[in-house]
Amino acid sequence: MNRLAGRLGVPLSLFALVAVVATIVYAVSPNSLQQAVIVILINIVLVVGLYVFTGNSGVYSFGQLAFAMLGAYVGGLLVMPTALKQVQVPNAPEFLRSVTFVPAAAVLIAGLVAVLVAIPIAVPLSRIGGLSAGLATVAMLISMNVVASEWSDLTRGRRGLSSIPTTTTLTWALVWVLVALVVAGVHQTSSSGRQLRASRDDEVAAAASGVWISLRRGQAFILSAFLNGVGGALFGMFLGSVSPSVFYLDYTFIVIAMLVVGGARSLSGAVFGAVVVGVLQEFLRRVEDGSLLGLDVPSRPGLANVALGVLLVAMLLRRPHGLTGGRELCWWRQRAA
Template identity: 80%
Template sequence: MNRILDRVGLPVTLFVLVAALAGLVHAMSPASLQRTVIVILINVVLVIGLYVFTGNSGVYSFGHLAFAMLGAYAGGLLVMPTELKEIQVPDAPAFLRAIEVSPPVAVLLAGLIAALVAIPVAIPLSRIGGLSAGLATVAMLLSMNVVASEWTDVTRGRRALSSIPTETTLAWALFWVLVVLLVAGLHQTSSSGRQLRASRDDEVAAAASGVRTSLLRGQAFVLSAFVTGVGGALFVMFLGSVSPSVFYLDYTFIIIAMLVVGGAHSLTGAALGAIVVGALQEFLRRVEGGNLLGLDIPSRPGLANIALGVLLVVMLVRLPRGLSGGRDLHWWRRWSTASSTSGAAEPHDGPEASETSQEQQTARR
C-alpha cells in the first residue's frame, strides 16, 4: 500500500486539489473568468512539461515552448476538418490534407510528434549543462519560430492558422492535468527519475556511483517534450487559432516564472506556481484595463509584466526555492509512520530529506 502511495499519492493529491479549486471558481464565476480557469489549467500542463526536465535535471530550458508550438500546429492540423484544410492550407502535402482525427487522438499524436522531434535534439543537449544548455534551448526556440514563420504551405506563416475546432473544455483540461501529473509523478519516483535527481544535487558523486547522467537527461527531455506538446495542442484547441508569435519569448518568460515562483524542484511547486501566477496575471490584467470588480479605475498599461518581473526578482532573493520550498506533499508518509506498530521512531527530517536520501541510495545502487 505504501509503495503504491509513494508512486501515485502525490499526483492524485495534487489533482484533487487543483480540480476542486478549478471547479469551485468555474462554477461561481462569469464566463470571462471561466475561460481564464481553463487557460490556467493548460498552463499547469505546460509548466509540468518544463518541470519534468528542468526540475529533475537542474538544467534550465529556455526554449521548451518550441515543443508547445509544434504540438499546437500538429494538433490543430490533425483535428481540422479536411474541407477547411483545402481552404486554409491548399498547398500542404496531400496526406496532411486528407487526414482528420478526433480531438483525443489529435492531442496524443501532437505529444508524440513533439517527443519524436525532441529525440535528435536531446542527443547533444544531454551532454551539456548550465548556460550552454540554456543557450542551446533558446537557439532551438528561435529555429522553430523561423520554421513556423516561413513554412507557409503547412503553417500559413505569420498568418494565423485558424478555424480550428475548439474542443478544450474544463473537463477535458482537467483530464489532461491528471494524465500529466501521473506521468510526471511516476517518472520522478522511478529508478531513472531518482538517479537523475541525485545527479542534479551532486553530478560528480552521481557519476562516480555509475549514474549515466546524459542518458537520463535525454530521457527526461523527450518525456517533457511529449507533455509540452500535449499542452500546446490543448491551447490551440482552446483558442481556435495559432501563429508563431503565440509560443515565443513572452510566453516562455511566463512559464519559466511560474516554475520558479512555485519551486522548480518539486511537482507541487510546478502546479502551485502555475495557479498563483495565473491568478495574479488575471488580477493585474483587470487592473491594467481599468476594470476591477466592476469599478472604473485608471488603466495602467504594462502593469502585469512589470509586476511579474518584480515578483520573480523578489522570489529569487527571498525564496529561492519557491513557494513550495522545493518540497512535495507527502501526507501519507506521516500517516504511515503514525500508524506503524513497530514502536520504533525513525528519524524524519521532512519530505525533502526523505526524497534526497532515497535518491542517493538509488544512485549508489
C-alpha cells in the same frame, strides 16, 4: 500498496486539490473567469512538462515551448475539418488534408510528434549543462519559431492557422492535468528519475556512482517534450488559432517564472507556481484594462509584466527555492527527494 502510494500519492493529491478548486470556481464564475480557469489548467500541463526536465535535472531549458508550438500546429491541423484545410493549407501533404481526428487523438498525436522531434535534439543537448545548455535551448526555440514563420505551405507563416475547432473544455483540461501529474510523479520516483535528481544535487558524485547522466537527461527531455506538445495542442484548441508569436519569448518567460515562483525542485511547486502566477496575471490584467470589479478606473498598460518581474526578483531573493521550498504536498508526511 505502500510503493504505489509513494509513486501516485503526490500527483493524485495535487490533482484532487486542483480539480476541486477549479470545478468550484468555474461553476460560480462568469464566462471570462471560466476561460481563465481553463488557461491556468493548460499552464499547469506546460509547467509540469518543464519541471520534468528542469526540475529533476537542474538544467534550465528556455526552449520547451518550441514543442508546445509544434503540438499546437499538429493538433490544430489534425482536428481541422478537411474542407477548411483545403482552403487554409492547400499545399499541405495530401494525407494531412484528407483526414480529421477526434480531439483526444489529435492531442495525443501532437505529443508523440513532439517526442519524434525531441529525440535527435536530446542526443547532443543531454551532454551539456549550465549556460551552454540554456543557450542551446534558446537557439532551438528561435530556430523552430523561424521554421513556423516561414513554412507557409503548412503553417501559413506569420498569419498562423485560424478557425481551429475550440474543443478544450474544463473536463478535457482536467483529464490532461491528471495525465501530466501522474506521468511526472511516476518519473520522478522511478529509478531513472532518482538518478537524474541525484545528478542535479551532485553531478560529480552521481557520475562516480555509475549514473549515466546524459541518458537520464535525454529521457527527461523527451518526456518533457511530450507533455509540452500536449499542452500546446490543448492551448491551440482553446484559442481556436495558433501563430508563431504565441509560443515565443513572452510565454516562455512566464512559464519559467511559474516554475521558479512555485519551486523548481518539486512537482507541487510546479503546480502552485502555475496557479499563483495565473491568478496574479488575471487580477493584473483586469487592473491594466481598468475593469477590476466592474469599476471604471484608468488603465495601467504593462502593469502585469512589471508586477511579475518584481515578484520573480522578490522570490529569488527571499525564497530561492520557491513557495514550496522543494517540499511535496501529499496526504501523508513525505518530503521531496
